[in-house]
Amino acid sequence: KNEVEQSPQNLTAQEGEFITINCSYSVGISALHWLQQHPGGGIVSLFMLSSGKKKHGRLIATINIQEKHSSLHITASHPRDSAVYICAVLGGGNKLIFGTGTLLAVQP
Amino acid sequence: DADVTQTPRNRITKTGKRIMLECSQTKGHDRMYWYRQDPGLGLQLIYYSFDVKDINKGEISDGYSVSRQAQAKFSLSLESAIPNQTALYFCATSDGRGDTQYFGPGTRLTVL
Numbered sequence: 001k002n003e004v005e006q007s008p009q010n011l012t013a014q015e016g017e018f019i020t021i022n023c024s025y026s027v028g029i030s031a032l033h034w035l036q037q038h039p040g041g042g043i044v045s046l047f048m049l050s051s052g053k054k055k056h057g058r059l060i061a062t063i064n065i066q067e068k069h070s071s072l073h074i075t076a077s078h079p080r081d082s083a084v085y086i087c088a089v090l091g092g093g094n095k096l097i098f099g100t101g102t103l104l105a106v107q108p
Numbered sequence: 109d110a111d112v113t114q115t116p117r118n119r120i121t122k123t124g125k126r127i128m129l130e131c132s133q134t135k136g137h138d139r140m141y142w143y144r145q146d147p148g149l150g151l152q153l154i155y156y157s158f159d160v161k162d163i164n165k166g167e168i169s170d171g172y173s174v175s176r177q178a179q180a181k182f183s184l185s186l187e188s189a190i191p192n193q194t195a196l197y198f199c200a201t202s203d204g205r206g207d208t209q210y211f212g213p214g215t216r217l218t219v220l
Contacts, residue, residue, distance in 0.1 A: 033208065096153070
């Protein structure tokens with residue numbers, strides 16, 4: 001079993017829909033990251049969380065440390081949000097452990 | 109200009125050849141990482157370095173070696189490339205605070 005599990009693996013939405021991507025982990029962590037990988041391959045960091053909730057524009061990330069679970073929400077989705085969203089946790093040894101990603105396609 | 113650059117961006121080579129992938133950063137970070145990405149798998153850590161004199165193996169270091177020539181430069185070598193090393197390779201840097209990582213654009217390597 002992977003230490004970081006994401007769901008769903010694939011998600012198709014219509015423009016304007018509210019989107020939720022989930023991440024569960026099984027190890028102790030000091031931080032959790034959400035990353036975005038565009039179709040061209042580039043990876044950018046969206047959020048780093050250690051507790052609570054963060055918001056940036058239409059993106060919201062939450063984490064529940066007790067339940068070892070995080071969610072990434074996208075409000076008013078747009079085709080330009082189409083990308084792979086990756087959850088990663090900072091475990092022991094200061095190394096990131098990555099989930100396999102959620103492929104999101106937002107259709108006009 | 110990009111903060112983290114990788115060269116080459118694409119490379120096709122043959123089995124048995126020695127290949128070097130280079131990474132440079134202008135962010136002034138001490139920590140640098142090499143990852144590979146395969147379809148359907150998460151990013152996997154090959155090697156990492158927390159400063160110029162520190163080199164550590166990641167989870168899939170076999171068949172690879174690295175050199176940290178300076179704070180800004182971290183190179184990955186495949187001593188004798190094999191087809192299952194065909195993958196997308198990413199270099200990343202971090203400042204060690206919570207470990208937000210800054211990724212290079214990636215190198216697509218194909219070993220025939």
